Amino acid sequence: MKIGSQQHRDTFCRHFLQTYTAYDPRTLPWPELDAAALERLKSVPFWEEVFYTERRAGAIVKAFTETVSDPVLREAIELQGFEEARHAELIRVMIEKYGIDAAERPLEDVSDNVETRFKDFGFGECMDSFLGFGVFKIAMQSQFLPKEMFTIFETLMYEETRHIVFFVNWMAYVQARKGLVARALLPLTSFRYYMRALGRLIGTARRGAELNDGKEFSATQASVFLDGFTFRRFLEDCYSENRRRMDSFDADLLRPSFLPQLAETALGAMRLWSFRTKPLPA
Numbered sequence: 304m305k306i307g308s309q310q311h312r313d314t315f316c317r318h319f320l321q322t323y324t325a326y327d328p329r330t331l332p333w334p335e336l337d338a339a340a341l342e343r344l345k346s347v348p349f350w351e352e353v354f355y356t357e358r359r360a361g362a363i364v365k366a367f368t369e370t371v372s373d374p375v376l377r378e379a380i381e382l383q384g385f386e387e388a389r390h391a392e393l394i395r396v397m398i399e400k401y402g403i404d405a406a407e408r409p410l411e412d413v414s415d416n417v418e419t420r421f422k423d424f425g426f427g428e429c430m431d432s433f434l435g436f437g438v439f440k441i442a443m444q445s446q447f448l449p450k451e452m453f454t455i456f457e458t459l460m461y462e463e464t465r466h467i468v469f470f471v472n473w474m475a476y477v478q479a480r481k482g483l484v485a486r487a488l489l490p491l492t493s494f495r496y497y498m499r500a501l502g503r504l505i506g507t508a509r510r511g512a513e514l515n516d517g518k519e520f521s522a523t524q525a526s527v528f529l530d531g532f533t534f535r536r537f538l539e540d541c542y543s544e545n546r547r548r549m550d551s552f553d554a555d556l557l558r559p560s561f562l563p564q565l566a567e568t569a570l571g572a573m574r575l576w577s578f579r580t581k582p583l584p585a
């Protein structure tokens with residue numbers, strides 16, 4: 304299949320529409336939590352940020368949808384906007400149900416440079432999801448919350464995976480339509496956007512650390528999560544989870560490759576390093 308062809312466009316848009324899941328955040332099987340689980344849920348320091356990010360995502364994708372004239376692309380992007388708004392709704396329901404301390408911050412104005420915003424957002428999602436896959440696996444393995452909660456969040460993770468697969472295909476499609484040069488420059492363009500996404504992620508982490516100064520993720524909660532945590536294990540989880548989740552997608556579709564490749568290289572270097580630093584048997 305030629306990237307940038309009508310067949311390519313129809314394939315990634317059709318796949319996106321066909322894998323839609325219907326649900327209402329209010330009627331999901333939210334579990335009753337015992338005191339310890341409730342305390343753990345409330346202690347997570349980033350719910351306010353997640354709530355804001357999902358609301359902002361809904362606003363950006365909605366604004367971008369109005370600028371898209373191709374009806375096939377438009378239908379798919381409109382659905383993504385709907386799903387982002389539903390993520391925000393899901394987080395809102397959770398905050399209200401469990402009495403989580405997370406304020407609804409006023410949204411920034413997203414009405415200018417919508418295409419750049421959409422691209423920044425898309426690359427940001429690729430980065431957040433890749434790291435999120437690892438965090439999700441570690442949280443699930445450590446039984447940080449009851450499994451009914453993870454089942455609900457699994458729906459959200461699957462949707463984010465669909466979004467990033469859609470996004471990398473859309474990006475490649477758009478670049479290919481602009482011509483050979485733009486298409487050849489795609490890796491460089493992606494690299495630039497990934498660097499911007501990384502910059503924003505670091506900014507968010509810093510702001511979060513300042514905001515949570517004092518009311519930090521308490522040491523006991525963190526230890527449930529971080530028992531046996533190493534950076535290498537985390538990266539391995541991100542990498543293998545990414546692979547597992549991406550394997551369920553149509554082989555014809557492009558998938559995000561920048562971060563998985565980077566992680567593969569880093570893991571290869573770490574393995575080599577630990578092999579070399581291990582003393583030889585006597």
Ligand SMILES: [Fe+2]
Binds near residue numbers: 357360386387390463
């Ligand atoms: Fe989302």
Ligand SMILES: [Fe+2]
Binds near residue numbers: 360
């Ligand atoms: Fe998303």
